[in-house]
Amino acid sequence: MSVKTSKGSGMDWWKQIFSAFKAATVRQVAYVPDAGHAALIDACVRDNDMRAIALTSEEEGVAVLAGAWLGGARGVLLMQSSGVGNCVNMFSLASTCRFPLALFVTMRGQWHEFNPWQHAMGQTANAQLNTAGMQTLTATSPDDVGPMATATLDQAFTGGTMSALLLHQRLMPVKTFDR
Amino acid sequence: MPETGRSNDFPLRRREVVKRLLHKEDDLLVIAGLGSTAWDITSAGDRDLNFPLWGAMGGAISVGLGLALAQPERRVLVITGDGETLMGLGSLATVAMQAPPNLSICTFDNERYGETGMQATHTSGQTDLAGVAAACGIAVAASVRTEAELEAALPVILEAPGPVYHVIKVRAEKLDFVLPPKDGVHLKNRFRRALLGDDVMAPAHRGLP
Secondary structure, X not given: OOEEOOOOOOOOOHHHHHHHHHHOOEEEEEXXXXXXXXXXXXXXXXXXXXXXXXXXXXXXXXHHHHHHHHOOOEEEEEEEHHHHHHOOOOHHHHHHHOOOEXXXXXXXXXXXXXXXXXXXXXXXXXXXXXXXXXXXXXXXXXXXXXXXXXXXXXXXXXXXXXXXXXXXXXXXXXXXXXX | OOOOOHHHHOOOOHHHHHHHHOOOOOOOEEEEOOOHHHHHHHHOOOOOOEEEOOOXXXXXXXXXXXXXXXXXXXXXXXXXXXXXHHHOOHHHHHHHHHOOOOEEEEEEEOOEEOOOOOXXXXXXXXXXXXXXXXXXXXXXXEEEOOXXXXXXXXXXXXXXXXXXXXXXXXXXXXXOOOOOOOOHHHHHHHHHHHHHOHHHHOOOOOOOO
C-alpha cells in the first residue's frame, strides 16, 4: 500500500490530542487500531502514565471505560468510523448510568475513499452517535484538532456527557493500495 | 442436538455458590452480568460495592477489567452467566493481554438463557468456556462441577494472583427474583462513593482516585 500525503496537511495533529490526554490526566486508552490513529496509539503505549488497552471490538472499550470510572480513573476510546456501529447497544451503559465517555473517531468514507465498504459507516457514524445520545464535534483542519480534543475531554469529564470528536478523513493520508 | 437437559441435574446450586463467594462486609469489588447473576449477587446481600448490570449484555468482563486496572490494590470479582460471557468472548482475550493480577472472573454456567425461557446456550453443546479462556492466554482457567471442586477453587477465586477464570457449572433452575436497584446513576454513584469517598460527588471533583 502506498500513502499519498498532500503538502502541508499537518500530519502531526495527533500530538495535540496526546497533549490534551496528558492535560486531562487520562489513564486508560482503549483502542481498536486505525492507520489514522497509529502515531497516537504508539505514543500512548509508550507513556508511563497511560494504560493502552487493545480491544477485540470497540464495544468492549465502552464497558472498560465504565469500569475505569467506577474505579476513579479517566479513559478514552479510539476507533475508526466502522467501529461506531459495533458499539450501539453498549452505549446504553454510558447513557443509562451517565458515565462520561470520550471517543476519538478517525473517519473513512468521506474523502477520496477508494473502498466502497467504508461508506456506510463513514456517512452515518455522526448521526448514529447523535442518536445514541452523544455530542459530536468534527475536526476538518489540523488547527481544529487541539481545541476540539480539549473540548471533547472537558465535555465528558467535567460536563459528564458522552462526547465524540470525529477526525475528518481529509486529515488522513490517502490510502491508494497502489492504484 | 445439544444435551439441553443435563444441567437440570448439576449438583451445584447458584444461590448457594454465591453465598460462598460473597459476604456483605467484604471489601471485594463486584460486577455482575445482567439477569440471573445480578439477582444472585443481590441474594447474598445488596451492598454498595456491587455493580449489577441490567443491560449492556457482553460487557460485564470488560467493566471488571477497566475497574481492576484503575484499582490495582483491590480484588475485583466479575460474576456473570454463560450467555453473557458468550456475547463478549473477545473480552477474555483482552483480559489475557492486560493480565491484571487483581481480576477474578466466574461464569455461572447453567447452559441456558435463564431470563428468556431457558433456551440452550452453546455451552450445552461443545463449547467449553474454560478452554476458551485458557486458549486466550488466561493462565488459571478451570471448570468447577462438584462441591469438592468448589471447595478447592474458592481460595483461587478469591485470592490467587490473576487473572483467574472459573466456569462454575450450576443447575438450571427457576428461582425467585432478588432484584437490586435498577437506577444506573444510583448504582454508579453509590459504588464510587463507597470506593472513593464522599467528596467524589463534589462538583469540582476531577474523577481521580
